[in-house]
Amino acid sequence: MKSEALHRFLDASPWMQELTPEQAERVLRETISRHFTAGATVCIRGAPSAHWIGVVEGMLKVETVTAGGKSASFIGVPAGAWVGEGSVIKGEPRPYDVVAIRDSVVAFVPRATFQWLMKESHGFSGWLIGQLNARLGHFIAMVQSLRLNDTTAQVAYCLASLFNRDLYPGTTPQLAISQEEIGRLAGVSRQIANRVLHEMQDRGIIRIGYGSIEVLDLPALQAIASGNG
Helix, strand or coil: CCCHHHHHHHHHCHHHHHCCHHHHHHHHHHCEEEEECCCCEEECCCCECCEEEEEEECEEEEEEECCCCCEEEEEEEECCCEECHHHHHHCCECCCEEEECCCEEEEEEEHHHHHHHHHHCHHHHHHHHHHHHHHHHHHHHHHHHHHHCCHHHHHHHHHHHHHCCCCCCCCCCEECCCHHHHHHHHCCCHHHHHHHHHHHHHCCCEEEECCEEEECCHHHHHHHHCCCC
């Protein structure tokens, strides 16, 4: 029996509105969900991309770890979002690890179901093209921030990017993410992340909690992220 949380999550996913009742029923029937504790690996780098991944509850991160043990986090994936569609489309081994930042419930849509939707639903395919375009725009902006902006803008972009409504429609002002994770996602040290976050708190842009950040002034945060703050 599917959980109520999974039902609500799928019903709230924008692409589900593009499906016929019969198509939606198949997705619900074939999608499963699993619970992961904080720090648990959801998907292992190099494993087959057998599922499209959705975050029902909690938060995930996409990262890679070198043979020497050095890790780099690329993006945080909050509740309400989907990730991994590119690898599923190509059928390639997963090129990264997916790890739970917080206790999380994760939805898994089988690759066969995903491929069937691309073939049978023009509405889903159109939504997917938009999703991939938004993903590309996000990564271009991230590279620009890393190469052209200072560390303050990089940390601000890490937070502001979680409010991209095309990719993360369910993001709320209260983010369950630690200052250390923000530093990893921004590509800066924990000390730098702490300094920047406290500066933004002093300006009334965010409020720092235990293992969380609350965004109080999103336009101001976005201005800093773009290098204009």
